[in-house]
Each structure stands twice: as structure tokens, then as C-alpha cells.
């Protein structure tokens with residue numbers, strides 16, 4: 001990979017065209033996203049920031065193919081995902097995308113290791129390799145001695161790190177992280193960011209993360225600022 | 238916990254049908270012991286036109302006489318004819334008095350035909366000579382002997398019936414109790430002529446004709462009817478064999494079994510609703526889990542298979558536990574009530590509860606797997 005920071009000359013890996021997401025509660029309808037256009041290039045490191053309730057998580061879910069937009073088009077590698085079958089989408093979520101949820105979404109009553117290994121159940125990674133992959137990843141996020149703990153036996157920051165390890169278990173090309181450092185102290189937060197930089201620079205993975213911390217947002221190549229469901233501003237580093 | 242509904246459903250279905258079927262088998266066995274090839278002549282109409290018991294059958298308006306017996310004996314060849322006369326009397330030993338005991342007067346072969354002759358060491362049945370000489374002897378049923386002589390053997394002792402002293406010459410083997418009907422164990426048996434004296438008349442209440450073999454039953458019955466019609470009205474007597482008796486008893490038992498199965502079905506439904514409820518309560522939790530699994534790449538079929546397997550395992554555990562409990566319960570009941578586990582009840586109970594478990598385990602999963610991952614994750 002070249003150290004070229006500008007997205008020019010690179011492939012567009014994901015493109016959003018005029019995305020809206022409207023939530024209807026009772027008779028009220030509310031545009032959580034309102035005409036979003038966004039191109040994400042291969043190997044980019046993007047931060048998304050903005051006030052609470054501005055639509056960051058909603059946008060991330062649509063990028064992560066976890067939710068359907070009310071209108072607009074999502075193209076992944078040049079293909080409109082609306083045309084894909086359910087099992088094809090599942091495979092993309094499993095192999096190509098790694099998603100870190102703001103609320104972690106770990107399975108309760110299930111150990112850290114099993115949580116991390118969950119996506120491998122639906123992949124073709126050989127059974128005998130799985131355990132080692134999971135243990136390595138847990139060690140990478142500093143949880144080698146918590147492999148058998150269930151989420152209830154972990155702190156918020158530790159749960160977040162399990163969620164990050166789970167997102168990485170299938171070596172995804174695109175990592176989408178919704179406030180991955182939100183529950184971490186500044187030291188662990190920096191560790192996670194260092195880890196992301198490494199994944200981006202050494203392994204060429206595309207990373208999109210949401211943060212409220214302007215200092216962290218600035219570490220990305222490009223910062224997108226959202227307000228009221230619209231892109232307010234884009235800053236290149 | 239989730240299996241509880243299945244366990245209750247399966248257990249109750251098996252238990253209830255076991256009781257019904259046990260009852261049926263018990264009655265069948267009882268009638269078999271009446272002896273094969275036996276034809277009964279009874280006063281009044283025992284059966285109605287539909288093959289069920291006639292309502293007036295219980296009231297015996299006519300009775301037969303020894304003349305009928307000799308008449309039959311003369312006109313039928315190759316058959317054994319046993320007259321029987323039952324009276325209800327109080328019977329006393331030196332220790333106590335048993336009230337309203339049925340004492341059957343009959344001939345020698347009655348004991349053999351009904352397997353009532355005492356086994357070795359317990360005395361003997363009366364002889365034809367004792368019958369004709371009106372020797373005051375009695376054979377006690379197993380239970381009656383114990384009741385009258387609680388702490389000693391009844392053999393050789395004296396009992397008093399209607400002021401008449403009878404010598405106990407035998408005690409019948411234990412036959413077991415029967416339901417509703419008289420118990421052989423609580424009866425006494427005396428020679429017919431002694432019974433005539435006790436009753437104060439020479440009436441005979443039933444005549445048992447033993448046909449030569451199974452094939453001759455029908456023709457013998459026809460002959461008997463013809464002979465009896467010479468003297469009695471059509472409605473005044475009935476001629477039937479044990480298979481006929483059996484089929485009417487069986488039709489009663491079937492009704493019983495059906496109603497018991499009905500109760501079982503209700504318990505299945507209740508059990509099913511229990512399963513349904515537990516499954517539906519966990520829908521929220523399950524829907525979230527499905528959302529997460531979809532988010533990390535589970536394809537719809539994998540989710541359905543997972544939940545199907547879970548439901549099947551739960552149903553199997555519940556069903557097997559239920560079968561086991563039902564079986565153990567049946568064993569427990571068996572000691573004081575006839576009960577028998579049947580394969581069909583096991584299959585029915587297991588099948589229905591598994592079906593309910595599987596349907597209500599998989600249906601929410603199916604629905605949830607159609608939501609987008611985020612919709613499922615946020616489900617409440």
C-alpha cells in the first residue's frame with residue numbers, strides 16, 4: 001500500500017447516494033438522515049462526529065448494511081446492495097464488514113471468547129483454527145485473562161474491547177466502529193486508536209469510526225461532521 | 238423451565254390413557270376367566286337392540302327352574318349345563334358377621350369352569366353327591382375367608398347363614414377385585430340344593446351351557462333359544478355368550494377411554510399453551526439475539542436451523558421426561574388400580590407437545606429473521 005493520503009486515484013469501496021432515513025412514531029415522522037451523499041475510498045480512515053442525536057449511528061448502520069434506508073442507494077464495490085439476496089448480504093456482513101456497536105451487543109451468558117468467535121460460525125474458517133484466532137485477538141485487546149468471563153462479569157470498557165475483537169475476527173476489509181473509545185479511559189482509548197492506525201496503515205483496511213472527541217476525530221484522514229441528519233462539513237487532514 | 242409445559246402435557250396424557258386402557262384390559266381378562274365357550278341363559282333382556290346393556294336387564298322378572306335345566310339337558314347333546322342361583326345373605330363366623338354376601342348355589346362343575354376350585358392345601362370343591370344329599374358345606378372366596386376368620390385358617394370351621402350351620406370345606410384362590418361387579422373373592426359357594434333351602438324356593442337365576450367348541454357356540458345358542466321359547470316369552474330371557482358380553486362391556490370402556498383421552502387432550506392443550514407462553518415471553522430476547530447474529534453475518538437458514546434444533550431438543554427433553562414420569566406414575570397407580578401404558582398414547586403425547594414446542598419455538602425466529610438486523614436488535 002502506498003502512503004498516499006488523498007483519496008484520489010483510489011477505488012470507491014462504498015458509496016451513499018441521497019440517503020434518507022425516516023422514523024415514524026405514531027403520526028410523527030422524523031428524518032434521522034436527510035439527503036446524505038458520501039463516497040468512501042478503499043484504505044481510507046474516516047471519522048464521523050457531530051452532536052448527540054444528529055444521526056451518526058443511523059448513518060453507520062446504513063453503511064454497515066444493517067438497516068435499510070427509507071430512500072437512496074447504497075453501492076458496495078459498485079453494486080447496488082438493494083439488488084442483493086439476503087444470504088449475499090449476510091456474507092458481506094460476515095466477511096467484508098466488521099461492526100462495533102455503540103451498545104456492544106454481546107450475547108449474555110456467553111463467554112468473551114465465544115462472543116468473539118460468533119461470526120466464525122457463519123464463515124468457512126476451519127474449526128481447528130478458530131480458538132487460536134479468538135485467543136490472539138483477545139490478547140491484542142488486552143483481555144487474555146478474561147476469556148471465560150461473560151459480559152456481565154466485564155466492565156464497560158472490557159465489553160467494548162470484546163466487541164472490537166469480534167468485529168475483527170473475520171479480517172474484514174472495512175471496519176465500522178460506533179464510538180469504539182466511548183467507554184475507555186484515555187490510555188485504553190489511545191491503544192484502540194493505535195490498533196486502528198495499524199490496521200489501516202499496515203494492512204490497508206478501510207476504517208470509519210464515530211467519536212465525540214475532536215482530538216480523536218482529527219487523527220483520521222477525513223472528518224465528516226453531521227448535524228440534523230445532514231453532512232455539515234468535511235475536513236481533510 | 239421451557240420444557241415444563243411439555244412435561245406436564247405428556248405426563249398427563251400418558252397417565253390418563255394408561256388408566257383407561259388398563260381398565261379395558263382388566264375387564265377383558267375378567268371375562269376371559271369366565272371361561273371360553275360359555276353360553277349364559279339369563280332372565281329378562283340383558284342386551285338392547287344396539288348391543289348395549291338393556292336398562293331393564295338388571296331387574297329380573299322371571300326365574301328358571303330345575304325343569305328347564307333337565308329339559309335343556311335332554312334336548313341338547315354334548316354340552317355341560319350348570320344352573321346357578323345366587324342369594325344375598327348375612328354370614329357369621331364365631332368372630333364376626335359379614336353382611337349382604339353373595340352366595341352362589343351351583344353344581345360341581347361350576348367350580349371347575351370358573352377356576353374357583355381351591356388349590357392344594359386349601360380344601361376342595363363340593364361333590365355332586367354333596368349336592369344331591371344337601372350336605373351343608375361351603376367354599377369361601379379368598380377375601381371372605383380372611384374377613385370371617387382374621388387370625389386363623391377358615392378350613393374345617395363352621396359358619397352360620399340364615400340360622401343354618403355350614404362347614405367350610407375349601408377356600409378359593411385369590412382372584413383380584415373387579416369393578417362395579419361382584420368380586421369372586423368376597424363370595425361363598427354352596428351346593429345348589431342347599432341354596433334352594435336357603436332361598437326358600439327352587440328358582441334358578443341363570444343357566445350356563447358350555448358349548449363343545451367355539452364353532453358350535455352360535456348353533457347351540459339358536460337351539461337353546463328355540464327350547465326356551467317353548468316355555469317363555471321372547472323378552473323373558475336372554476341367551477348370550479361371553480364374547481357378546483365382552484363387546485358391550487368394551488363399548489362402555491371405549492366411551493370411558495375416549496373421555497379420558499378428552500381430558501388428556503385438554504391437558505395437552507393446557508400444556509401447549511404453557512409451552513407457547515414461555516416461548517413467546519422469550520421472543521424479545523430471541524429477536525435481539527437474532528438481530529445480532531444477522532448483523533455479524535448469519536444467513537437466514539442458519540438462524541432457522543439453530544432455533545429449530547433448540548426447539549427440538551427442548552421438546553425431546555420435555556417429552557422424554559414426560560414419558561418417564563407418566564410411566565412411573567402408571568407403575569405407582571398399578572398397585573391399586575389397573576393401568577397400562579400404551580404406545581399410541583406415548584406417540585400422541587410426545588408428537589403433539591413436540592409439534593407445539595417446535596412451532597412456537599420456530600415461528601418467532603422465522604418472523605425475526607425477516608427483520609433488518611437493527612430492527613431486530615432494537616425489538617422490544
Ligand SMILES: Nc1ncnc2c1ncn2[C@@H]1O[C@H](COP(=O)(O)OP(=O)(O)OP(=O)(O)O)[C@@H](O)[C@H]1O
Nearest residue numbers: 023024025032051052053054055056057058059102
Ligand atoms: N428506531 C428509531 N425510531 C425513532 N427514532 C429513532 C430511532 N432510532 C433513532 N432515532 C432518532 O434518530 C435520531 C438519530 O439517532 P442516532 O442514534 O443516529 O444519533 P447519534 O448521532 O448516533 O447520537 P449519539 O451521539 O447520542 O449516539 C435521534 O433523534 C433518534 O431519536
Ligand SMILES: [Mg+2]
Nearest residue numbers: 056057102178
Ligand atoms: Mg450513536
